[in-house]
Amino acid sequence: MAFKGVITRLVWCPPLSCIRWLVQYGIKTASEHKMRALQKAIIDNNVLAEYHQMKHTDEDTGGSIIKSTPCVPLVHKVHQQLDAYDKTDQLTWHDGLIPADEIWLKLGGDKGGKIFKQMFQMANLQHPNSPQHTIVVCAFEATDSQFNMDLGLMHFREQVVQLMSSQWRGRKFKLFVFGDYKYFCKIYGLTGPTGRHCCLWCTMQYSDMRLPLQMRTKNCEPRSLESMKRSLDEFRSKGGIPAKAKNFHNVIREPLMSVPLSQVCIPGLHISLGLFMKHFNSFENNCHRLDMEVSTTLSAQDIKDHDDSFTSSYKNLVQITHSARSEDAQAKAIADTSQALMLQMTTLAVATEPADPAVQMLAEAHANSLKLSKSKALWKSRDTALKTGKGPIAGVLDTTLKTIRVCRQAYHGGSFVGNHVHKCSRELSGKYQGLFTRFAECHNVYNSASIMTDDIINKLEEDITSYCQYFRVEFTTDSCPPKFHMLVEHIIPFIKQWRFGLGFLGEQGGEGVHARLNNIR
Template sequence: MKYGSNSVGIRVVEVSKLCFSLEMYPILMPNRTQWCLSFESGDSFQNLSTALDRFREQLHELKALTWKEKTFRLFGFGDYEYLCKIYGLSGAGGRHFCLWCHVTQEESQIPRHLRTSQPRSIDSLIKDHADFLAEGQGKLKNAKEYNNAINNIIFEIPISQVCVPSLHLDLGIFLRFYNMFEDDIAKLQKKIDPSGTLNLVQSLDKTLQRMNVKRQAYHGKSFVGNHVHKCLQDGNIDMLTNAVIEEVKAVSPEYQDEATTICTKFNKLLKMFAKCHAGYSKCDYMEAEEIKELETNIDCLMASTESNFQMPKCLLKCTYWRITQFPGYRNGVLAVGSMGNRGENMCMLI
């Protein structure tokens, strides 16, 4: 059983809606039922605490229920900002950014087996917050000294049962890579035509249209999950990169080699990311070999971004750390793809 939340901004009436749902996830039966709370407000810690307070006892009782000699196991889900608020953390920008352990931004850059950071638990979060109030006087500038536990826990569900927001990771990483690709193409465009009449980036937009992929009008022109999945097919990656090469070849052949170098670099990057995406987006149980293969692909991707794009390794390490350290993923509970916001997005229609 999954419990969790998400929020949506309704621009027309300038209202933010917080939704909360409970989903049944029987292992042998894919059908699920869900109910939700709709709360028209922002998802600040105070609003979350007020809106979700009524569910504290119910979730606690659910943990103790049995049905036909089967026990209920609750898994929390939502975007990372929401999860940090539920567990009282200051968020991804804090020194101790990880929900699952005490790793620091600095420690995340060294190999996993050399780190000394300890896993978080409900008890450790409660103690860290109590110390933050008593010794740190509740001042945010002192949060890093107390593992960034700045608020009370809203739901005391074991952290090992909090799902990794893999959908949000996909959206953010793909958008970053795509914007990097556009930026490099824009620089080449200025070199070919300083007057600004040439628009190479437009060739990417036309290719997206042929793929029936649309960027969002708001939210930084991001992509929805299904479109990210479509863009990460090998054939579509080739279409995107080849479109730029063909356009440069037609308008300025002397720059074709430079265009090919840029596009080849991003073609390899996107295909490496596609392997990671395929590795953690599946909905089957993950065997040890599959986990090892995924971690190898993640390491290769991070090494590539650091050496070929001068992108600090910690940016991806902080992100992928959340996937590779999810206990449910390592203990064979369910694949990461089964544990995210699937089904929750239906609540956005209410």
């Protein structure tokens, strides 16, 4: 129908004339009545569009504007999808890990490109994270601001309540939530991932997250929907001032979904991406400092005495360093002369004439001493001449990444995509070998979609403890992000409760939807 509509507009003729014209070239099409009947059967109740007034970024002014935005929720899609899976015999209860009278439903959302997508997946499938089993139930092309989330998910929130109390063929629903951490904060009413009490699962303060258990000064309690409601009530009773949210465990809004926090899946994929990027940047910065030290050493020696293939990479940097050293030596000599003249001038009891030779010498010395700033500028140019990650040593990291076919995403600050963490965790070695090895042992297990036995869980707990202790001892000056806290404190309890890796109940499948939708667009 869309193709015929385009052809009709191009040739500026009625549909019937267009059909006759196509027949002349051997192209046969069904009647409009049959095509519309087929279109109706395919779409049915799957696509129900609504328009909402949502906030958008004004590209001209940089401010915000409100305009109508299509929002597409899919009513009754969960039951329809279950019927389809049951008809093709795809439903499974994973050897009894999912109770026979339960349907595990995963709900989650994420913004990819310009479109926010609210999705669901059935965990009662062999491969629930497959993109073909990830169903978009609500989408809008706008920013994922709290305003738009509240409006776009208004009907979805009501459907969640209905799902939690409904059944499918005598089986009740157990709902899980997946997504990145910013999404969790918006869904459950926290100020964000940088607040004093930024963890969704407990009330630990940010300052205590790096410390071992025995060194923490504040009591930490697990959160629940009930405790968050008490914090919210107290926050509102004290005036509801966002700047004081830290005094009320950073709870400032009611949750958009009433799914228990124990059923919110720890964002394992984003934990791995964030921690790996942090460690890699630390490794790269240390390589950069080594590049600078090598260039300084070479500048003090005869370049010809070294291998040409090695020094050629440093040639430009060494030349700048030589110039900086020379200018710095001259500037220091001039500064010493200027200081000596100043001392002599202070001994004069009576002001002298401007033409006095001593005054002229002092003025000349002051003028020459300005070269000191030039020297400092040259040293600064030496530092900026070699950008972080571009030196001969640090540059080897990118060469290694290319060798294992890993490319950092330029559009996201040089970050990595999910599958690359597996490769880099196996390949990177050297100074940070102990850190990356311990991290890889944890990542490869907790991000799997496999069933987790007691032996696997116990081994994972030991690996996380080893990684945590190594990081705290060897990297004492590095900051400790909330992702580190989630890994250390909350991954093991979640896996012990549900007996699956985070790849089974987590956000991996939702991330794959973005590429598919972008290709369609």
